[in-house]
Amino acid sequence: MASIYQRPGSRYWMARFKNPSGEWEARSTKETNPAAARKLAFLWEGAAESMAGEGTTAAQVDKVVRGVWERYTGKRIEQTPTRIFFNAWLEGVKAKKAAKTAVRYGAPVRDFLEHLGPRADADIKSITGSEVQSFIDAEAKIGKSGTTVSLNAKVLRAVFNSAVRKGVIERNPLGLVEVPEAVHEERSPFTTGEVDILLTSTKGTEWETAILLGAYAGMRIGDATHMKWEGIDLAKQVLRFRPEKTKAKKRELEIPLHPRLAAHLEAIAGKANDGAAYVCPTLATQEVSGRVGLSEQFNVVMKTAGLSKEIVVNEKLGGRNFSKKSFHSLRHAFLSGLANSGVAEDVRHKLGGHTNSKVAARYAHLSTETLRKAVDTLPGKGGSE
Missing domain, CATH: 1.10.150.130 (Tyrosine recombinase, N-terminal domain)
Incomplete structure (x- = not known):
């Protein structure tokens, strides 16, 4: 049987009735008078019952419901395609x-x-x-x-x-609506040794600079290749940039320069003509995605350096191939390195530009040694305590 109710904070009454499919439906009566709202609810239910049966479309139901409302109130319902x-x-x-x-x-x-x-x-x-x-x-x-x-x-x-x-x-x-569960396949961080191999293989190229920005400032590939000299303050030993992924939030990150990154930037700073120039001028002119984009180019960089993409087949992702290693693994290395060094979570969030703890947790990659140290802090060593 049709009924009416009010939502908290609303002055209008809602009608609840069964549609032609037998499912409960709720519609606003736009009425403040409960008696008038109840009458409209019964009219709607009656109209829906008269349409019950196979072949009734949602458009037909909506047309009848609107027709009842317009005849009863004398007003037209505005439509928005x-x-x-x-x-x-x-x-x-x-x-x-x-x-x-x-x-x-x-x-x-x-x-x-x-x-x-x-x-x-x-x-x-x-x-x-x-x-x-x-x-x-x-x-x-x-x-x-x-x-x-x-x-x-x-x-x-x-x-x-x-x-x-x-x-x-x-x-x-x-x-x-039932939605399939989202499955997040995580990247693997590069080890310190792998970062060294990449840097040796790309020495003297713009990729060396981009890799250092990824490994020691946690920058994504698009941010690293589009970094400008105006965002680098060698005197104060910091770099500032606004991540493209969260650009709309207008949140600027300030990252202290790691000694290895600082030394490299100081060595190539003389090549910059003005602050608006890109640190990686050639890479900055190219798209990140695509068959010849920066992401694919980095795959070639890894292959040249003798490093594997570590492709796995994930059945939860429809049996698709997934590369565990990519440029983003440098960002994982940066943030997991901070975690394994005991850097506080709020500081890691700040350096990574994360506001969501759930997302930030995917970058932790705590090492076995870090976990072992945590377990070793428990009392009861030697089995006698």
Whole structure:
């Protein structure tokens, strides 16, 4: 039986009734009078019951529900086409986030709208959880990993949450959607010996500089290759930069220069004509990704140095190959080195630019010796205490 209720802080009554599929549905009546809201709830349920049966589409249900409301109140319900809202949300992302993030968010938005077909131009209020579930299932069926599908669902959830906050829809249809578990395959850190091998192999090249920035400042490949001299203060022995990944947060990191990195930068500083110049001018002109991008070039650097990418096949990632070693392993080496040296967690977070402890934990890579020292602090040595 249909019923009504109020959400905390809202003056309007919500109607709860069963849709033609027999599932409970909640809609705002836009009524402040409980008697009027209750009547509308029963009208909606009656209309839904009359449509029960196979072949009833979400669009038909929404049309009938809107028709009942408009006849009862004498007002029209404003509609917001799903495609228009999603694209407007994406434009907002482009204005606030880094370009790469906007591209990453754009893919699931485009794919979801394509999956909806003609329904992409329907009112966003009519999009159901089953339609979203259908998209998620289709993504998994074509072989996308649980991590990718989970990230795509996260993007859709963000769009619908935005619609809820703006009052365009009452609830997020992803509430009951089942999403595959995200699986994070971790990189392995380079050992100190491996870093030395890389530096010896690239001595005198821009890759030597980039590798030092990764190993001793924890910089990602894009940040290392786009570092400018204006961000390096040799007098104060610090470097400052704004990570591209979190650029939208406008958080600048200040990293004290490690003696090995400082000596290298001092040795090549004379080559810089002005502060706006890149420390790695040739690498800075190239894309990070792609078949000939910097990431692939670093794979060649490793191969030339005689180091393996340590490729593994992860069944949880759909049986895909995964390289345990990449340029990002230098960042792992930097942060795990700090952890194994006993540097406090909050300091490691600060140096790594992390605000999420869960993410930061993936970079710890505590060594057996560090763990052994921790165990050795326990009482009871010698078996007599």
